[in-house]
Amino acid sequence: MTDAVPTTMPAARIHAFGGPEQVVVEAVPVPEAGVGEVLVRVTAASLNGADLEIRRSGFDGYFSPPLTLGIDLAGEVVALGPEVDSFAVGDRVHGRRSAAARGTHSAYAAMPADELTPTPAELAQVSAAAVPVVGLAAWQSLFDVGRLEAGDRVLVQGAGGAVGHLAVQFAVYKGAHVIAVDGAHAAARLEALGAHQVLDFRTDDVPAAAGNVQLVVDTVGGPVTAASLELLAEGGRLVTLVGEPDQDAAARRGVIATTIDSWMDRHELARIDELLAAGTVTVDVATTVPLSQARRAHELAETGEVAGKIVLENDT
Ligand SMILES: NC(=O)c1ccc[n+]([C@@H]2O[C@H](COP(=O)([O-])OP(=O)(O)OC[C@H]3O[C@@H](n4cnc5c(N)ncnc54)[C@H](OP(=O)(O)O)[C@@H]3O)[C@@H](O)[C@H]2O)c1
Numbered sequence: 001m002t003d004a005v006p007t008t009m010p011a012a013r014i015h016a017f018g019g020p021e022q023v024v025v026e027a028v029p030v031p032e033a034g035v036g037e038v039l040v041r042v043t044a045a046s047l048n049g050a051d052l053e054i055r056r057s058g059f060d061g062y063f064s065p066p067l068t069l070g071i072d073l074a075g076e077v078v079a080l081g082p083e084v085d086s087f088a089v090g091d092r093v094h095g096r097r098s099a100a101a102r103g104t105h106s107a108y109a110a111m112p113a114d115e116l117t118p119t120p121a122e123l124a125q126v127s128a129a130a131v132p133v134v135g136l137a138a139w140q141s142l143f144d145v146g147r148l149e150a151g152d153r154v155l156v157q158g159a160g161g162a163v164g165h166l167a168v169q170f171a172v173y174k175g176a177h178v179i180a181v182d183g184a185h186a187a188a189r190l191e192a193l194g195a196h197q198v199l200d201f202r203t204d205d206v207p208a209a210a211g212n213v214q215l216v217v218d219t220v221g222g223p224v225t226a227a228s229l230e231l232l233a234e235g236g237r238l239v240t241l242v243g244e245p246d247q248d249a250a251a252r253r254g255v256i257a258t259t260i261d262s263w264m265d266r267h268e269l270a271r272i273d274e275l276l277a278a279g280t281v282t283v284d285v286a287t288t289v290p291l292s293q294a295r296r297a298h299e300l301a302e303t304g305e306v307a308g309k310i311v312l313e314n315d316t
Contacts, residue, residue: 005030005039005078010316011068011106012294017057020298025291028068031103031110033081038113040075040093044129044288045104047297047310048072048162054102055298063102069294070105072096074119074128075314084113092119096132096264105294107316117266122277130283130309131166135272137262138167138217141239142174145260146215150175155210155231158219159195160186162284162309163241167217168193169281170272179210185307189284207231218242229253284308290315 008027016022033039051069053059074094077087087093095116103109119128141163142148154171158164159180171178172194180186180195183202190198199206201224212233218225221242228238229249238245238257245257275281286308289297297310 005041005108009107010291011103012070012291012312013066013068014055015066017055017065020055020295020302022055023069023295023298025294028106030108033079033084033110035082036084036112036114037081037110038077038084038087038093038116039079039081040073040109040111040116041078042073042075042104042107042109042291042314043125044075044311044313045070045073045106045291046130046133047301047312048133050133051105052298052301068103068106070097070103070109070312072129072132073104073109073111074125075109078108081110086113087116087118092121092125092128093117094119094123094128094132095266095269096136098264105291105312107291107314114266115264117269117273120273120277123273126285126288126311126313127276127283128273129311130162130285131272131276132264132269133262134162134309135166135283136265136268137241137260138163138170139268139272140262140265141217141241141260142167142170142215145258146217146237146239148174148176148215151177152214153177153179153211154215154217155179155181155213155228156217156219157181157201157224157228159190159198160307161219163219164217165189165193165284165308166272166281167219168195170275172196173275173280176215179213181206181210193282212236215239229255229257285311287311288313292316 093116160182179197180190216228218240250257
């Protein structure tokens with residue numbers, strides 16, 4: 001550990017499940033980088049749907065408090081653990097924790113080196129922090145699981161959301177015909193991002209307007225998942241990020257339905273970074289909030305009125 005690294009740091013934590021009032025920013029020890037890990041001074045870290053779910057219920061008890069929230073981050077390497085040769089002190093990096101690990105809503109985080117990738121110079125730290133979870137979820141839904149090909153018709157449910165707006169842009173980049181479904185508030189933005197059809201789930205007849213599609217990426221869940229099965233051509237694929245699709249209904253329709261639990265892939269994140277750095281793709285950051293006011297970020301997210309990512313900036 002370098003001299004400049006303190007022994008304690010602020011971290012956004014919960015001691016019990018509940019609403020935003022459960023989020024406290026308190027001093028905890030700075031972790032040490034273990035074997036294969038680097039210590040990152042966090043510059044910015046985003047709020048994801050999973051952080052809200054963990055704060056509310058720990059994903060039905062999978063996580064237990066006390067814990068430090070946060071899955072993805074952007075920052076600078078300040079120390080190397082043993083057996084790390086892929087990074088050097090001073091490198092700008094970003095990435096995301098694996099499914100079971102948390103703790104990036106803090107001033108420092110010890111991360112396995114393979115959960116990080118270098119941040120291109122063209123990418124601001126706030127954008128770099130916003131993209132790992134939602135960018136990889138969009139990419140993997142479309143390509144790893146959804147097997148999207150150029151010329152396919154793909155429909156994105158929740159297209160104006162954090163995952164959805166990236167899925168729209170990746171699918172346009174791939175050369176698919178992209179149908180973006182969300183509320184009226186998102187329509188102009190989705191057209192600007194290149195969607196070929198933009199539908200309002202509240203007022204449009206989505207099945208009639210969409211026709212049969214090869215792939216649905218569902219970022220909404222609930223009744224939207226069931227309705228999505230009906231939009232698929234025979235042999236089509238539904239990839240949902242929220243909940244479990246009805247496999248009997250999928251079999252009756254002759255389609256494939258899968259739930260995705262996205263993962264860190266440094267090569268895929270580097271590919272996404274290239275698109276961001278080139279300006280081919282943009283990530284919408286709605287607002288930034290100082291880490292010391294992490295509770296306010298949760299309050300903002302719970303209003304449901306913030307379109308785009310909320311990013312915590314390390315103000316310590
Ligand atoms: N499984 C994974 O690996 C993974 C990874 C990342 C995220 N997720 C999950 O994916 C979900 C979406 O995340 P996000 O960050 O993209 O959320 P978000 O930013 O809140 O986006 C959701 C979007 O869906 C829209 N919407 C609501 N009801 C709709 C409907 N009936 N039809 C079409 N669109 C509708 C919302 O519009 P309004 O604002 O008008 O309501 C909003 O624009 C969350 O539950 C998150 O936890 C899962």
